Amino acid sequence: MKPDNKIKVLLTDDHKLIREGIEAMLSNTPDIEVIGSVGSGEDAVNYVREKRPDVVLMDIVMGGMSGIEATRWIKDLDPSIKILLVTMEISKEYVSAGIKSGVDGYLPKDIDKKMLVDAIKQVSRGERYFNEAIMKLVFEEFYTHEKLKSPINKLPNDLTKREFEILGLVASGKTNKELAEMLFISIKTVETHKTHILEKLNLKNTNELIKYAIKHKIISIDSL
Amino acid sequence: MKPDNKIKVLLTDDHKLIREGIEAMLSNTPDIEVIGSVGSGEDAVNYVREKRPDVVLMDIVMGGMSGIEATRWIKDLDPSIKILLVTMEISKEYVSAGIKSGVDGYLPKDIDKKMLVDAIKQVSRGERYFNEAIMKLVFEEFYTHEKLKSPINKLPNDLTKREFEILGLVASGKTNKELAEMLFISIKTVETHKTHILEKLNLKNTNELIKYAIKHKIISIDSL
DNA sequence: AAATATATCAGGGTATACCCCGAGGCCTCT
DNA sequence: AGAGGCCTCGGGGTATACCCTGATATATTT
Structure with missing residues (x-):
């Protein structure tokens, strides 16, 4: 102009x-x-x-x-x-x-x-x-x-406190070893918890756990 | 209160x-x-x-x-x-x-x-x-x-066709062994492709690959 | 007191993923 | 003809994940 x-x-x-x-x-x-x-x-x-x-x-x-x-x-x-x-x-x-x-x-x-x-x-x-x-x-x-369109996330509430805690960390990418170190427990214990989580959620391995976590918004895609 | x-x-x-x-x-x-x-x-x-x-x-x-x-x-x-x-x-x-x-x-x-x-x-x-x-x-x-609905999800990477194909399958949960069988190639080849993919995308392991795939809509959350 | 749930850990094993190296065949482009 | 990219495969190794069977301690519930 x-x-x-x-x-x-x-x-x-x-x-x-x-x-x-x-x-x-x-x-x-x-x-x-x-x-x-x-x-x-x-x-x-x-x-x-x-x-x-x-x-x-x-x-x-x-x-x-x-x-x-x-x-x-x-x-x-x-x-x-x-x-x-x-x-x-x-x-x-x-x-x-x-x-x-x-x-x-x-x-x-x-x-x-x-x-x-x-x-x-x-x-x-x-x-x-x-x-x-x-x-x-x-x-x-x-x-x-x-707010309204946010879906209600079904909670796997048969998980224990500890299992729930570990679920979040595993999904965010921590290995068993890392978990053991940061939680001051042995790898064996981590494995036990993870096994229980996989059983309760009817999953096969960590890969499926990650997908489950993303699907149920336990971790967000934005944080990736 | x-x-x-x-x-x-x-x-x-x-x-x-x-x-x-x-x-x-x-x-x-x-x-x-x-x-x-x-x-x-x-x-x-x-x-x-x-x-x-x-x-x-x-x-x-x-x-x-x-x-x-x-x-x-x-x-x-x-x-x-x-x-x-x-x-x-x-x-x-x-x-x-x-x-x-x-x-x-x-x-x-x-x-x-x-x-x-x-x-x-x-x-x-x-x-x-x-x-x-x-x-x-x-x-x-x-x-x-x-105003601008531009949902163009482009993949800014230099993956080859084969690598891209494998990326999708890995992300959907296939193991190396399964990939080898369904693509009629050896596990070693699968591993090589995967290594290249991880290098190119600057990722560490399959877990991160899955997250990457979801984030970039290579696989959809609904399919989980 | 007994049963149950939870969190912790171990041994010993297999399967899988991942790493480093090398290499041959096939294609295209120059 | 050579260069380079792509796909293929191997040997040989380590690390990690996953499985099975058990075990101990603690706390809660019945």
């Missing part, structure tokens, strides 16, 4: 009043120019097909095509076009769906001029614009989602 | 020094009592089996079972026990894995006393403790993950 070129912005909102409000807000900024203003997602996509704005301010809730859907289309046409979603309230579904469709930022509708200008400049530079509230929301969703 | 009962805390870290440091930090707090201090994930799980702490402070990186895995096991035993992960540096993988395993909070190791006490009290009330940096990190991961 040449320094004398303003950032070309397209406004999309089915409320004319809001479009005009935003346009007024941006009217006196030196680096930003509103080059268009449309009232539907379809129009936004068509507009982008002909003229190429740098940034699209997109309302989420509109009659017809939603802002999310329009975003998908526009990003498919030209991923370099930056899209800022604008929304009344921050909702989980919209944030997640918006991210999936490839938006570059999220704005509340009650934004002030400075934030708006900052956001537009930021995404036009290729950065993203998400405020704390959004990130917190994403975190919450991520947290509950990740 | 009765008001006259202190919050019972278990410390888990394989560095005794750090355990003692944290214990000293918590020694003069009226509402918190350190009831135990162990040096491994296995010990933590076993300890929790007998005594029931309210909160477990858990190091992530430990010899043997990781703090993440220990968390999973403890949460499976008793989800009401709150777990705070403690880590040197904040890493994407750990945060994500930690959340999946059900942790209630995340602490950096260079925490001061006030933050530590706050975090413990907060999770013991059933709230979560994650700071801004963590949430931002999760957001970043969520964003890139949702």
Whole structure:
């Protein structure tokens, strides 16, 4: 972008009043120019097909095509076009769906001029614009989602304390000898424990034990 | 929790020094009592089996079972026990894995006393403790993950076709003898291939080979 | 008091994995 | 024709894992 070129912005909102409000807000900024203003997602996509704005301010809730859907289309046409979603309230579904469709930022509708200008400049530079509230929301969703989808690991609870302890260490790659040394017991004892573990878990050897341990998340793949 | 009962805390870290440091930090707090201090994930799980702490402070990186895995096991035993992960540096993988395993909070190791006490009290009330940096990190991961789904699992190695074939079979649990029989080659040849594989992948033995294979999706966990 | 579970260890054995060395046949590329 | 990579195989060795049979001590349970 040449320094004398303003950032070309397209406004999309089915409320004319809001479009005009935003346009007024941006009217006196030196680096930003509103080059268009449309009232539907379809129009936004068509507009982008002909003229190429740098940034699209997109309302989420509109009659017809939603802002999310329009975003998908526009990003498919030209991923370099930056899209800022604008929304009344921050909702989980919209944030997640918006991210999936490839938006570059999220704005509340009650934004002030400075934030708006900052956001537009930021995404036009290729950065993203998400405020704390959004990130917190994403975190919450991520947290509950990740937690719920974690499978319940059946525990081989007929193992004794010592056996359990050894199970973890064997799975992490320790040899019998190493175990004997680090636990201050003889190799024979380690072998006995291991034999019992293999019996109880119905396994054949250390190799199967490792696979068992990974499958049942006794050790994690990340730690490998 | 009765008001006259202190919050019972278990410390888990394989560095005794750090355990003692944290214990000293918590020694003069009226509402918190350190009831135990162990040096491994296995010990933590076993300890929790007998005594029931309210909160477990858990190091992530430990010899043997990781703090993440220990968390999973403890949460499976008793989800009401709150777990705070403690880590040197904040890493994407750990945060994500930690959340999946059900942790209630995340602490950096260079925490001061006030933050530590706050975090413990907060999770013991059933709230979560994650700071801004963590949430931002999760957001970043969520964003890139949702946007770019690039599950290209390439194998950055110079294994030959034959070696690769054998890698898969070894990982699936075949012994050298079995391989020799099913491939109609001698055990010596199998050994040679395996030696080359171990060299090229910088591994030590079959155990590590299995872990490597699982990590790199050469064999799937489901097939175990 | 007796039975059971747990943790410890030993002898003596076999099977397997892993190591170091060398080597011949086959292919492709230069 | 030579060089190099790949696949094949061997001798001979050590280390480790695994198996079988027992044994002792301690603690818990019945």
